[in-house]
Amino acid sequence: xxxxxxxxxxxxxxxxxxxxxxxxxxxxxxxxxxxxxxxxxxxxxxxxxxxxxxxxxxxxxxxxxxxxxxxxxxxxxxxxxxxxxxxxxxxxxxxxxxxxxxxxxxxxxxxxxxxxxxxxxxxxxxxxxxxxxxxxxxxxxxxxxxxxxxxxxxxxxxxxxxxxxxxxxxxxxxxxxxxxxxxxxxxxxxxxxxxxxxxxxxxxxxx
Numbered sequence: 015x016x017x018x019x020x021x022x023x024x025x026x027x028x029x030x031x032x033x034x035x036x037x038x039x040x041x042x043x044x045x046x047x048x049x050x051x052x053x054x055x056x057x058x059x060x061x062x063x064x065x066x067x068x069x070x071x072x073x074x075x076x077x078x079x080x081x082x083x084x085x086x087x088x089x090x091x092x093x094x095x096x097x098x099x100x101x102x103x104x105x106x107x108x109x110x111x112x113x114x115x116x117x118x119x120x121x122x123x124x125x126x127x128x129x130x131x132x133x134x135x136x137x138x139x140x141x142x143x144x145x146x147x148x149x150x151x152x153x154x155x156x157x158x159x160x161x162x163x164x165x166x167x168x169x170x171x172x173x174x175x176x177x178x179x180x181x182x183x184x185x186x187x188x189x190x191x192x193x194x195x196x197x198x199x200x201x202x203x204x205x206x207x208x209x210x211x212x213x214x215x216x217x218x219x220x221x
Contacts, residue, residue, distance in 0.1 A: 021070045025055050028074050035084030039091060047087060051077075086215065089115045096208045102130060102201055109204065122207045129200030133193045135166050140189025142169045149173045151185040 029048055036044050058076065059069035077083055089112065096108035109126055112119030143150040146169025153165045155177035165177075166189075173179075181188060 018065055021059070021065045021067045024067060024070045024074070025052065025059075028055075028080055031080035032084050032087075035081060036087060038088055043091075085115060089119075090212065090215070093208050093212050097205055097212065099205070100201070102197060105201060105204055106130070108208075112208075118207075118211055122204055122211075125207075126200055126204045129196055129203070133196030133200065135168075135193075136189040136196065137193030138168055139166050140186045140193065143183065143186050143189075145169065147183075151179045152181045153177045153179050 029051060032051065033044060033048060036047065039047075055070065055073045055077070056065065058073040059065055092108050092111045092115070096105055096112065099105040099108060106123075106126060109119065109123040113123040139150050139152070148169075149171065150167055150169030153167055153174060154162050155165050155174055157163050164180075167174075
């Protein structure tokens with residue numbers, strides 16, 4: 015086999031390995047990635063127009079292993095879906111997938127879950143107040159050490175005997191305002207994190 019043939023074979027073997035790891039993407043998208051990668055590798059491996067095995071080896075080394083490169087493309091696809099999502103459930107679904115791929119994804123997911131949870135707690139307290147007027151709301155509860163803890167209660171169970179409610183019926187408008195605000199801010203912040211991460215990774219990707 016000629017040197018040129020060996021260089022081309024090495025490229026095709028690498029591309030085949032990448033393709034085998036892109037099973038989560040559609041065939042048109044995979045074909046586009048393969049074409050762009052092939053062009054990128056050839057350009058970097060033969061800057062003077064002569065394709066050599068050493069040049070191909072250097073170009074592939076700069077790209078990383080086929081597994082690493084495929085993971086980057088799959089992560090970018092997940093983040094692209096998250097970036098255009100406006101539904102908290104769809105966004106969380108994408109963040110769960112991202113969390114399995116990187117520490118950054120896990121941290122953003124934990125922040126999103128926390129934000130949505132607190133927002134839903136306030137919304138639930140506001141909506142349940144008419145059904146549990148004596149117990150639902152924002153309560154101040156002594157912790158036994160001389161300090162006071164704040165607790166948003168849904169109204170289930172008896173009223174705490176050692177605490178007192180702070181907002182009364184104001185929990186309804188304030189709970190809805192705070193709850194909806196937290197859901198919106200959490201969604202926007204999560205999408206912003208996704209966008210910043212994609213931009214930071216874009217310069218590292220070959221295409």
